Amino acid sequence: MSDHPTAPVILGDEPGTFPHGVLAERHPAIIRQVREAFPYGPEQHRALDALLAGCTGGTIEPLPADAHDRRHWEAWGMDAYAGRSWYDVPWLWSESWFYRRLLHAVGYFAPGPWQGIDPFRPSKLAELDSPATDEELAALDDLARQPVDERARALLHGSLWGNRADLGFRLSAEGAEETAAVPALVADDSERLWPLLGAPGTGTLCLVADNAGRELVPDLLLIAHLLAHGRVARAVLHVKPYPYYVSDATTADVVDAVRRLTGAEGAAAEYGRGLWAALTDGRLTLRAHPFSCAPLPYADMPDGLRADFAAAALTVVKGDLNYRRLVGDRYWPPTTPFAEVTAYFPGPVAALRTLKSDVITGLTADTEAALVAAEEQRWRTGGTHALVQVRT
Numbered sequence: 001m002s003d004h005p006t007a008p009v010i011l012g013d014e015p016g017t018f019p020h021g022v023l024a025e026r027h028p029a030i031i032r033q034v035r036e037a038f039p040y041g042p043e044q045h046r047a048l049d050a051l052l053a054g055c056t057g058g059t060i061e062p063l064p065a066d067a068h069d070r071r072h073w074e075a076w077g078m079d080a081y082a083g084r085s086w087y088d089v090p091w092l093w094s095e096s097w098f099y100r101r102l103l104h105a106v107g108y109f110a111p112g113p114w115q116g117i118d119p120f121r122p123s124k125l126a127e128l129d130s131p132a133t134d135e136e137l138a139a140l141d142d143l144a145r146q147p148v149d150e151r152a153r154a155l156l157h158g159s160l161w162g163n164r165a166d167l168g169f170r171l172s173a174e175g176a177e178e179t180a181a182v183p184a185l186v187a188d189d190s191e192r193l194w195p196l197l198g199a200p201g202t203g204t205l206c207l208v209a210d211n212a213g214r215e216l217v218p219d220l221l222l223i224a225h226l227l228a229h230g231r232v233a234r235a236v237l238h239v240k241p242y243p244y245y246v247s248d249a250t251t252a253d254v255v256d257a258v259r260r261l262t263g264a265e266g267a268a269a270e271y272g273r274g275l276w277a278a279l280t281d282g283r284l285t286l287r288a289h290p291f292s293c294a295p296l297p298y299a300d301m302p303d304g305l306r307a308d309f310a311a312a313a314l315t316v317v318k319g320d321l322n323y324r325r326l327v328g329d330r331y332w333p334p335t336t337p338f339a340e341v342t343a344y345f346p347g348p349v350a351a352l353r354t355l356k357s358d359v360i361t362g363l364t365a366d367t368e369a370a371l372v373a374a375e376e377q378r379w380r381t382g383g384t385h386a387l388v389q390v391r392t
C-alpha cells in the first residue's frame with residue numbers, strides 16, 4: 001500500500017455526506033421499523049427511545065459490565081470511543097455499534113422471553129416469501145438446460161446482483177435507477193475467478209455471506225452448483241452470529257432459505273436437496289465467527305479466522321459492507337489497486353459487490369472518468385453499479 005498509506009478513514013461527521021445520512025436518518029428509520037415489527041413491552045420501548053436519543057445526538061456509552069461480549073468490544077475499541085459522539089468515530093465502528101445496541105434494547109441477548117428473537121425477521125421472511133423470489137426460483141428450470149459452465153456464470157451474476165436486495169439500503173434508496181450511460185459492471189475479473197477454484201473436486205470455497213433472502217438464495221445456488229458438479233470439494237459459508245445491518249444472514253436465515261428451496265418445485269427443489277445433503281454430510285459447513293460482526297476491517301482479523309481463509313482455494317466476499325471491511329473503510333483514490341489493499345488477505349480473494357457506499361478501489365482511470373462524467377459521484381452509493389474484483 002506504499003502509494004496510498006494514509007487515505008482518510010471515513011467518519012460520519014459531515015452533514016450532507018452519505019455516512020452522516022446513515023447515522024442521522026437511516027438508523028432512526030430502522031428503530032421505527034423495529035418498533036412496528038413486534039409488540040415490544042414498555043421496557044423495550046424506553047430502551048429504544050434512549051437508543052434513538054443516543055445515536056442521533058448523544059455519546060457512546062459502554063456495554064453493561066455483565067454483557068456476554070464485553071470482552072470482544074473492549075478489544076474492538078469500546079473503551080477508547082466511550083464518551084465520544086457517534087459521529088466522530090470511524091463510521092464502520094459506529095454503524096456496528098448501532099446494531100449491537102439495538103439488540104441490547106430489544107432484549108435479544110438477555111435471558112427472558114425475547115432472547116434470540118431477530119427484530120428483522122418479519123422483513124426477511126416477507127422477502128423470502130415474495131412473488132419476486134418465486135419468479136427467480138422458477139427461472140432455474142430454464143437455466144438447467146444450459147451447459148454447466150454457462151450455469152456457473154449465470155449463478156455468479158445472480159449472486160452478484162442479489163446484493164442489491166439489501167433491506168437496510170432500500171430504506172434510503174427509493175428512486176435509485178439504472179443508468180445506461182456507463183457500464184453496470186465497473187470492474188469485472190470474473191473470468192480470473194474460476195481457475196482459482198483449483199483442480200475439480202479438490203478445493204474449498206469460502207463464501208462470506210451478506211444479506212439473507214434474495215441475496216442468500218443465489219449465493220446458496222452457486223455453492224450447490226459448484227458442489228454438485230465437483231468444481232469444489234467443500235464449501236464454508238460464513239454468516240453472522242447475530243442479526244446485523246438489518247438483513248445480514250444468520251444461521252436461521254440459511255435454514256429458512258434452504259427450506260424455501262426444498263419446498264419449491266422443479267430445479268429449485270433439486271438445488272435445495274443438494275444443499276441439505278451437503279450440510280448433512282459436511283461438504284457444506286457454516287461458520288458464525290464473532291469477528292463477522294466486528295466493527296473493524298478484515299486486516300485486523302484474529303488468527304482462527306485467518307486460518308479458515310488461508311485453507312480455502314478461494315474466498316468470495318459478498319456485499320458492500322464486507323467490501324468496506326476487506327479494503328479498509330477509507331476514501332481511497334478510486335484507482336488504488338485492489339491487489340494492494342487486499343495484499344494482507346491470507347489467500348486468493350474475490351469481491352462481489354454492488355456499490356452502495358463511498359469506498360472504491362481498483363478502477364481504471366477511464367472508468368472513473370466515465371462514471372464521474374455521467375453521474376458525478378452518485379455511482380458510488382446508488383446501488384446501480386457492481387464489481388467483481390479478484391486478487392490471486
Ligand SMILES: O=P(O)(O)OC[C@@]1(O)O[C@H](CO)[C@@H](O)[C@@H]1O
Pocket residue numbers: 022095163166168169210211245318319320321322324354356357
Ligand atoms: O453490505 P450490503 O448489504 O451490501 O450493504 C450495506 C449498506 O446498505 O449499508 C451500509 C450503510 O449502512 C453501506 O455499506 C451499504 O449501503
